[in-house]
Amino acid sequence: MKLLEIKGLTAGYGAGPVLKGLDITVDEGEIVTLLGSNGAGKSTTLRSLSGLVPNITGDILYRGQSIKGLKPEAIVRLGVSHVPEGRRIFPGLTVRENIMLGASNRKGLSRRVLEGEVDEMITHFGDLKRLENALGWTLSGGQLQMVAVARGLMAKPQLLLLDEPSLGLAPLIVQQVFRIVADIRSRGTTVLLVEQNANMALSVADRGYVLETGRLLVSGRPEELWNNPQVRAAYLGGSH
């Protein structure tokens, strides 16, 4: 069943469109990855989905209903949670407080229930237990990423938008992050993953889309993309 349909999406920030008529679909329970070089429009796609790009044409259907033009607060309430590039952890709040605020889209949640869910989330991301009272600005890149994902999951999303989760992380931490991505899907959450690390992204994804200067270059299952010479040369290092 289609969870998300992007139809002819054109979007940008004023000086000409970044996305030029993009078509993407994401089925329920999938991990779909968007690949492409810097400036291809991957992050702009996620920002458009979250209501952060005001000038868009085309349509975005979530569960069959248009979410084009809705504000970010309204979109996350529908079950679309966005973990943006750069993690964007609130630097003056603790890890626990950051994670707690991830549930701000859920109305009527009592403080007791909320605290319990935060405890569960912190326990799930084992490394965060000893850091729960640390302020955001004191965390390392890997720790920030864990908090950002944990915060994103507190929204109980049906669709999680993950933007460059491996950016700037050490290889061991990158592997840990992608294990978490696979785990998120196994718990029933659909993931739309933007990555520059194409090898890692395709290792967990069910399907991939390769973007080039705001347009779709090619799409398919990971093995199809691995075997596409054009894609291999440009984005996969050409050696796989």
Place this chain on the structure above:
Amino acid sequence: MNDFLQLVFQGLGIGAIYALVSLGFVLLIRAASVVNFGQGEFSMLGAYLLVVFFNLWGIPYLIGMVLSVIIMAGFGLIFAYCTYWPLRFRGGLPVIISTIGASIFLQNMVLFLYGPSSVPVDDLFDTPGIQIGEVFLASQYLAIIVIAALLVGLQYFIFEKTLLGKKLQATSQDKEMASLLGIPVVLMIMITFAYSSALGGLAGMLVAPILFVSVNMAGIITLKAFAANIIGGYGSIPGAILGGLALGVAETLGAAYISVPYKDAFAFLMLLAFLMVRPQGLFGEKISEKA
């Protein structure tokens, strides 16, 4: 020594007013990135509301104060709608100019309605004060210090212990991320405007018996509170409180020991000294400009 302690007490009283108004400044800077030069006008309007309720209509003092605070909170929303909302995507400078324009409008509106004369207002309490040794603690100064301390405590509780406070902090630190989490950013900013306006109005009511109520009180309170904000560290909440208190004590001591007519100058001399020696203020971070 007793004279000195007496002066420090009075300075802390006046400084607490600057601190409250400066706190309003800082909250808006942090929540909405707005430098509101109409902050002093909130104090002036609060004080005039007290004059209307207590002096003109005979409503009991405390009830008049409560009503004025409620009205000022509502006024903060109108102020935000007129000065901030239409310009919120245009950067900081247009909003600053808009608040300056609003402050001029409000001063002239009050001038038109009540004229240029100063209006006296009674103290909050009938008792003149408490004598401790050789130091006399005047009741109005004591009330200012106690109420300011309670408000700072209340604010600490809201910001540090409640979910609303965490959402307000998140909004001030990264509005876009806050909106991605489902935090109603516009509501958070409007709450901050309402609170800043109520805080400014309350400060005006508390200082009214000391300064008297006049159109001119707005400008000087705005400037002193802004100076307190710079001295304490731009955008710092503890800085606003300490900067305000330091400014109040410095100008009171300067006036007593050096020159009364130059009382206001001491506050601004202190500001200049900080800008030269420690431009980041007491609690601010030193930020160097990138080449």
